[in-house]
Amino acid sequence: MSKPLILVVEDDPSVRNLIVTTLKANEYSFIAAGSGEEGASQAATHNPDIILLDLGLPDIDGVEVIKQVRGWAITPIIVISARSDDSDKIAALDAGADDYLTKPFSVEELLARLRATQRRLAYMNSASSSSVFENGGLKIDYAAGCVYLDGEELHLTSIEYKLLCLLAQNVGKVLTHKFITGNVWGTSWDNDIASLRVFMATLRKKLESADSERQYIQTHIGVGYRMVRL
Amino acid sequence: MESVKDEKRDMPLNGEHVLVCLSSAPSNARIIRTAADMAKAYGARFTALFVETQNLEKASPENKSRLQANMELATELGAEIETVFGDDIAYQIARFSEAAGITKLVIGRSTFTKNRLLRKSNLVESLLAYAPEVEIHIIPDRSADIRYVPKRSHGGWREILENFAISFAILGGATAICYLFQWLGFADANMIMVYILGVLVTSVATLSIAFSMISSLAGVLLFNFLFIAPKFSLAANGTGYPMTFLIMFLTAFLSGLLAQRYKQQANVSHKIARRLRLLFDTNKLLFAQTDRDKIISLTAEQLIKLFKSDVLIFDGDMNAAYFPENPSATAIYDVDLEKKRAEMAMSGVTSKYEDDEAKFFYLPLRVNDKLYGAVGIDGAGLSAFDRDTFSSVALECALALDNEYNRREKEQATIVASNEQLRANILRSISHDLRTPLTSISGNAANLLENGEKFDAETRKQLLSDILSDSDWLINLTENLLASTRMEDGKLGLRLADELIDDIVDTAVGYCKKRANGHFITLKSCDKLMFVSVDAKLIVQVIVNLIDNAVKYTPEGSHITVSIEDALENVRVSVMDDGGGISEEDKPHIFDKFFSGASKLSDSRRSLGLGLYLCKAIIEAHGGEIRLKDNAPHGSIFEFELKKKEITINE
Structure with a gap:
């Protein structure tokens, strides 16, 4: 199975850099966006396999991005949240996100989530019927x-x-x-x-x-x- | 209503002061309005005066309620209500006018034609005599009921008959004594003294001056008829007798009059003294109170004592507190209606009393612009004197509530200030402790960036693992700081939910297992499913802290066991290790803030001393208990208990 294309939507440059470096090191292909609007349009043009989405974005709320994307795609979305409050994770999950990661997260944790999502994708493609x-x-x-x-x-x-x-x-x-x-x-x-x-x-x-x-x-x-x- | 008051407050006072006299007459309303118009036209201060006489107590309920309505009308028109006591209305008005600096006095004709028995001079003449410098305006009555006579209530007739009986008995007694004197051969003068004494006693024992007069006359006639020759005739043999009779009559009557005056005066002063004593008591009691509810219940108690009425008090949030006069009685009132009425009183409207169905008469609990609610008592049959007393008690209560409020606010401010102080201390000590790991992280990273190639693989790995462990420490610290900030609000900050204790312990153990290399962590669960009502995140943090602590203070290879037990009403969670245990000298301080056994740490691992302190704070905020025990043969056990929650399950 070929490595999936991952869209990273994160406004903080060093966290984005951390994620991108991790993806590069593990031979994932990726695209990165620094804002919600940019992320949504990237998702529309590139049709990524998995989206890593930060909830606290400068322009629009992450939950808004989920709702936009869910309008036309079932692409798995993993939410990244620095808020310790559960309610925004629940809001994101109810809006259609698949999973969440809380900052600070470790590199292994990120990779584990990606692998789990890949397995799920593979399962969905093969055994849906x-x-x-x-x-x-x-x-x-x-x-x-x-x-x-x-x-x-x-x-x-x-x-x-x-x-x-x-x-x-x-x-x-x-x-x-x-x-x-x-x-x-x-x-x-x-x-x-x-x-x-x-x-x-x-x-x-x-x-x-x-x-x-x-x-x-x-x-x-x-x-x-x-x-x-x- | 408010607008009227404001107008009054803002008006430049020009020294004019209008006084209107209140009465229970139906025409009094018109007079009050005229006086109010006059006060407005002159830009004058406006006062309504009620002279309370002995007769008020005997007035019919109809008259009383009319008087009340007139008072409310005056209040609504912006008058300040004053009450004085005394039977000589003109004298009281004059005295008040002088004291209050009244320039214009408005009275009605009905007041002035009120020509009672034995009141010879009319009111206007008396007023002119007593207070010549006051301008007097007389409002003529156009209505048919000019000859308005205050009706007596029915109880009065019985009283009059009783008084007649008393007068007759005393007179009879005096006559009997006189017969005795005659038999003993005493002089006439002694008999005259006996009759005068009888009149004096009559004056004290009866209500009206009329009885004194009748008794005086009857005494003279009896004396003449029975003891003066020729006996059994009103003629007298002797030139001096008519003069004797006249002087006897005058002496008897005047001394009777004085006795009656004295009695009334004593009555009034007794009433005033009783009120003053009760107000003083109220003041003293309320002053000593620091609790809001106590102030309210004490006020109610005093009001019940004063008025023998049920009491309903609304606080600032309009919560009603009902205090029945008879503690076993049940409350019969319409809360919504009473609330509306109380709100009206709080907004300043005290009139329209008789047309609504509310049971109580309310006064606002107000100090300056601050409203603390309203207090209501049974409004039927309140005299002006009662209203005065009631408003004094209400004011005392409001002042006490105001004091209490101010004190609470001050205490709050003190708490906030000391919290600020604590927070500042914590921040200072944390910032200080953050420097070390941050120095290590940034120094190591800079080293690697600048000289990365020069280090061998071994050194590079060491530097990198230092960065990792220091940042892990910072991550852990952040979690604890977050939990601390939540705890600052105390119980209010907790987000309670019914959780399975297994889920919570599972999560915490799972989290620690990932990070604990070299320690063996096992979970001993309980077969029973037990719920606790907790803030799950905080309890997870407690267990994580306890496990972390065990990892930190025990050598590698130690065993850490986390167990869940059923402890009757509670759930017990314990974290046991088989390390070296905790020294006796450290035990009492183990849960203190910023305490850490750092001196005994084997390596450079740091501790802020926040972890166990936080555990204790969190468990106590949940109403639970945390303990430290010794493990056998060595090691420590940290255990806490939380109350079980019973849950019904939907199938």
Whole structure:
């Protein structure tokens, strides 16, 4: 698989330089933009595979850029935020971002996110029409409504199954609490979010009891959950 | 209303001062309006005076409410209301006029034709005699009810009958004593003294001067009829007797009159003294109070004592506090209506009292331009004296609230100032501590940039790893500083959410595992799913700090165990290490700000002493507790407990 084209939208020159140098060193091809408007137009002309987007831009808010891009493309967007507040990450995810990185981040972390997104892209291209989902030792047979872990059938409650399918369909993407409760319960009261935490905890226990080093579902405290593409 | 007041305030006062007398007469309203017009025309100060007499207590409710309406009208027209006490209306008006510098006096004809029993001279004549320098304007009554006579309430008839009975009894007693004197052979003069004494007693025991007069007359007649020859006839054998009778009558009547005056005076001064004492008490009690709620409840208590009425107090945010006279009674009032009424009072309107349904009569709690709410008592049957007392209590209450407010503001300012001081201290010490890693980072980077090629690979790697570790230290510090700023707001800064303790501990351990080389970190979870209501980021920071601390103070290869336990109502999280432990002398200071056992650190790793201090602050802000214990056989255990949260789950 050829290395994807990455668009970097970041106004701070030294952080942009850091990202660009990292990409160069790892043989990614890239384009860089220093403002939101420029980023949006670059995205339109070059049609990149992945967008790395800083939320605090001088001209328009990062969330605005996401909304513009989402108007015509499903390009994965990884948001970079220096704000420690969860609410702007949630706003970006709800607007259509796929993942987020909080400053200060390490070079390895950046590369890991890129690799995960690439895997997800590859999966989306190959298996989009498949009725079976496979990820590591996990296998979901949508048609039969069965879940297998390392070849053995897992017994899940109907809500656990619904949650697992939702995560699987959006593998690699961080799903916010609101998004999940809205999809599974149809509402998003505080009480539903507490319930969600309990169901996720039991689901994770069932998935990870066999092998504690392998983590299928990541918890993002205050934000949501993500199924990791193994 | 406000505009009228402002106008009054702004007006250049030219020394003119208009006085109008208030009464319960229906025509009084017209007189007040005329006086107000006059005050406006002259640009004069405007005062409305009510002379409260003994009769007010006997006035019918109808009259009382009319008097109230007249007072409110006067207030609305910009008059200052004053009340004086005394039965000689003209004398009181004159005294007040003199004291207040009244130049123009407006009275109505009804006031002036009010020709009561035994009041011989009319009001105008008396006024002219008492205060010749005041201009008197008399407003004629055109309405039919010129002969307005203040109605007595029905309770009056019983009183009159009672008084008659008392007078008869005393007179009878005096006569009986006189018979005794006659039998003993005492002189006539003694009998005269007995009758005079009887009249004196009657004056004190009865309400009206009329009884004294009747008694005096009856005494003279009885004495003449029963004891003076010829007996049982009103004729007297002796030339001196008519004179004796006249002097006896005058002596009896005058002494009766004086006794009555004295009694009234005593009554009034008793009333005034009682009010003064209560106001003084109120003042003293309120002055000692530093708590807002206490001030309000104390005011209510005093008002209940004074007026035997329920009390409703609205604070500045219009929250009602109800104080019933009878503590077991339930509140019966329409809150919205009362609120509207109280708001009206606060904006300065105190009239239109009888046409709305509100139960209470309100006065604003105002000091200068600052409003602290409104206080209401049962408005029915308030005399001018009561209103005066009420407004004094309201003012005392407002002053106390104002004091309390100012004190609180001052305290707030002191807290802000000391917070500023603390912040400045922290900033200074942090900036100082930042210099070292920044020097290392910028120095090493500059070295590499300038002389990179000259160093061998080994040296280059060393310089680069120094840069990395110093910047990691700075990153960690930044997280703690961010958490500190959140903690400065105390509990208010917390963003509480119901979280699974497993998720929180998991996140923290995951974060530390990535950075801990050479230490073994294990997580011992609990099977039970437990919720805590916490600010997740801050609790993660606590666990990260505790693990970091364990990593920092234990040799490589040490084991760090993080465990979650169910502790009845609480969740206990502990971070255990098997390092060297903490010395006894350091233990008491371990959670202090800027304390660090730096002297005992094996290498150059720095510590700002913020981490554990912050852990304690965060856990305490969550209502939890953090402790340090010894691990066996060696090492330390840091553990904290947070209250469990019960959650109902939707399937």
